[in-house]
Amino acid sequence: MTRLARLSLMTAAGLVALLIVGYIGVVRPWHMRWGATDDEVAMRLAGDALAAPDAVASTRAITIHAPAATVWAWLVQTGQNRGGDWYSYEWLENLFAAGMRPVKGIDPRLQDLKVGDQLFMSMGAASNPIMAVRVQSLEKDRLLVLSGGWTFALMPLDAATTRLVVRYPMRPAELVHPALSFTIFEPAHFVMESGMLLGLKRAAEADPFLKYQPLPPDQPVEAQTHAGY
Amino acid sequence: MPGTDSPGRPGLGRLAGRGAGAASLAVLAYTLAFLLYAFARSGLTLLATVNEAAGLPATLLATWISLSIAALAIALLVWPLAALVGAGTALLIGALCAAWNREHAPGRALAIGAGACAAPAALIALALAASAGPAWTSSLAETLGFWLGLPLLVYIAAGGLASLELNRRLVAVRA
Numbered sequence: 001m002t003r004l005a006r007l008s009l010m011t012a013a014g015l016v017a018l019l020i021v022g023y024i025g026v027v028r029p030w031h032m033r034w035g036a037t038d039d040e041v042a043m044r045l046a047g048d049a050l051a052a053p054d055a056v057a058s059t060r061a062i063t064i065h066a067p068a069a070t071v072w073a074w075l076v077q078t079g080q081n082r083g084g085d086w087y088s089y090e091w092l093e094n095l096f097a098a099g100m101r102p103v104k105g106i107d108p109r110l111q112d113l114k115v116g117d118q119l120f121m122s123m124g125a126a127s128n129p130i131m132a133v134r135v136q137s138l139e140k141d142r143l144l145v146l147s148g149g150w151t152f153a154l155m156p157l158d159a160a161t162t163r164l165v166v167r168y169p170m171r172p173a174e175l176v177h178p179a180l181s182f183t184i185f186e187p188a189h190f191v192m193e194s195g196m197l198l199g200l201k202r203a204a205e206a207d208p209f210l211k212y213q214p215l216p217p218d219q220p221v222e223a224q225t226h227a228g229y
Numbered sequence: 230m231p232g233t234d235s236p237g238r239p240g241l242g243r244l245a246g247r248g249a250g251a252a253s254l255a256v257l258a259y260t261l262a263f264l265l266y267a268f269a270r271s272g273l274t275l276l277a278t279v280n281e282a283a284g285l286p287a288t289l290l291a292t293w294i295s296l297s298i299a300a301l302a303i304a305l306l307v308w309p310l311a312a313l314v315g316a317g318t319a320l321l322i323g324a325l326c327a328a329w330n331r332e333h334a335p336g337r338a339l340a341i342g343a344g345a346c347a348a349p350a351a352l353i354a355l356a357l358a359a360s361a362g363p364a365w366t367s368s369l370a371e372t373l374g375f376w377l378g379l380p381l382l383v384y385i386a387a388g389g390l391a392s393l394e395l396n397r398r399l400v401a402v403r404a
Contacts (some may be wrong), residue, residue, distance in 0.1 A: 012257075019297055030287070091270060097372040125366065135250045181300035187295030191271070194288065198278045 005069055023187070031190040035197070036061040040165050046153030050136060051169030053156070055149070058190070062197040064206035066134045068154045072141045074203045075152060076108045077103055079119030087199025088192045094101040099123030103203070106210065113138060119146065146187065160208060162198060239398070241320060248319020248391065249312040256311045257389050259380060260304040267296050314384075320393045321345050326399075333400050335393060342392020343385050350381040 033041050036059045043059075051057065064071050077083030085093070085100035093100045099122060112119040118125070118132045125131035126144040144152040149168060168189065173179040175185040239247070271292050279285045322342050330337045357377070361369060 018302065019294065019301075023294055023298050027291050031291045031295060034288070034291070035284075089271060089274065092267065094368055094371050095375045097369060099366070099368040180302070184299045190295050191292050191299075194292070195271075195274070198275070202278050217302045 019172065028186070031187075031194070032056075034058075034060040034190065034194050040163075043165070045153055045165070045167050046137060046150045047145040047149035047169070048169060050149035052148070052171045055169035057167050057169040058193070059165065059167045060193055062188075062201055063157070064164055064201045064204050065160065066162060066204035067160055068141045068156045070208055070210055071154055071162045071164060071200060071204045073106050073111060074103075074200055075144060075154075076113040077107060080123055080125065081118065081119075081120040082110050083107060086192070086196050087203060088195035093122075093192070095097060097122060097124060098128065113144075118146065139220045149158075150214045154227050162204075164200065166193060168193065178192060239323070239395075241323075244319050244323045244395075245316035247395075248317070248322075251319070251387055251391050252311040252315025253308060255309050255315070255383050259302050259383055263375075264293075264297055264300055267300070268293050271296065310323040315387075317345060318384075318388055319391065319395075322388060323395065326392060326395065330396070333396050333403070335396055337348050338392045338396035339389045342395075343389035345392075346381075346385040346388030350385055353381065355378070371396070 020144065040061050041059045048057075074083075074087070078086055080086075080098060080100055083103035085098075085103055090100040090102060113135060115135050115137060117135045119135070120126070120132050122128075122131045133148070133150060136145040136147060136149075138144045142154055146152075148171070149167070150169070151165075151167045153165045153167075155165065157163055166195065170186060170189070172181060174181040272289060275285065275289050275292065275347055277287055322345050325341045325345055329342060332333060354377075358365070
């Protein structure tokens with residue numbers, strides 16, 4: 001091995017070591033509570049009772065300048081089998097065969113979400129249940145609890161502003177083995193979940209008071225969506 | 230066989246080691262290329278949504294570092310298989326060049342290297358296309374393109390270049 005090659009290898013190893021130390025020491029503690037206040041992190045949420053005893057929970061939050069009813073209208077459309085995606089980085093999800101397609105607007109047919117309904121994380125979820133989550137409980141405009149205790153809590157700050165708090169209890173073997181969960185699932189989940197919260201914010205704030213007028217049911221659903229998003 | 234019939238020709242172990250090394254570099258290069266693409270796309274999304282007061286620099290940095298950790302962990306999982314394929318391919322290219330390129334023509338060396346990689350790559354692509362059948366969608370094509378299509382192109386290019394490099398070294402030794 002030449003001196004230059006040895007130097008390059010050592011530099012690369014040093015950079016990777018720095019990346020790992022930076023992630024564990026600084027980034028991970030920060031992203032596990034991205035956007036959340038101390039109170040929100042400490043707060044008991046409805047899904048906590050469903051979390052596995054050894055789960056490590058992330059609590060992430062965002063302020064959305066739209067009424068809770070608007071945020072709810074977008075939130076209940078979540079799922080590859082429903083609105084089409086999870087409002088996150090669709091291009092990244094589709095590299096993993098998720099089959100996501102952008103949600104174009106509020107679909108009145110998707111507003112009646114019920115306990116037991118499935119939300120697909122990928123297009124293969126029909127034959128691979130591990131890629132779907134089920135609605136465990138819900139309270140319109142306030143709370144959505146999915147499998148494993150994944151909780152979306154909507155808290156109105158005033159008539160036109162909503163705080164969305166999301167808690168995800170991650171099991172150590174979420175991705176086959178704790179080491180894979182820690183190095184692949186957890187950072188990827190942060191990227192996707194923060195992307196989802198930002199996507200919901202973008203969608204809800206585009207038309208906070210839902211000025212669209214649903215058309216008669218015989219109209220194609222594309223015509224019923226408002227033009228704001 | 231390389232290393233047994235000609236002095237100066239690299240031995241089998243050395244050839245396999247070089248092949249494994251080249252494959253490891255190719256995995257690293259592909260991971261870095263993906264990360265650059267992912268940084269750009271996620272960065273554009275975040276720039277459009279998060280304002281500076283809401284923590285844009287920190288969110289951007291955390292997103293990029295998290296993407297890097299996950300991508301490098303996946304690369305680490307793929308690496309042993311890639312190294313094995315690289316070692317096997319290097320031995321195959323060495324044997325083919327010894328048999329069919331005794332005059333050390335660079336063009337033929339390039340063709341042998343690229344061809345040795347293109348043949349299995351084409352078989353894999355055809356088998357996948359046949360098995361996917363009517364289930365073939367643009368989304369599936371995107372997924373397979375990322376996990377298989379582009380890596381196979383890198384594999385073919387690396388095979389050609391490695392064969393050319395092997396040929397160059399053999400010419401240098403002979404001279």
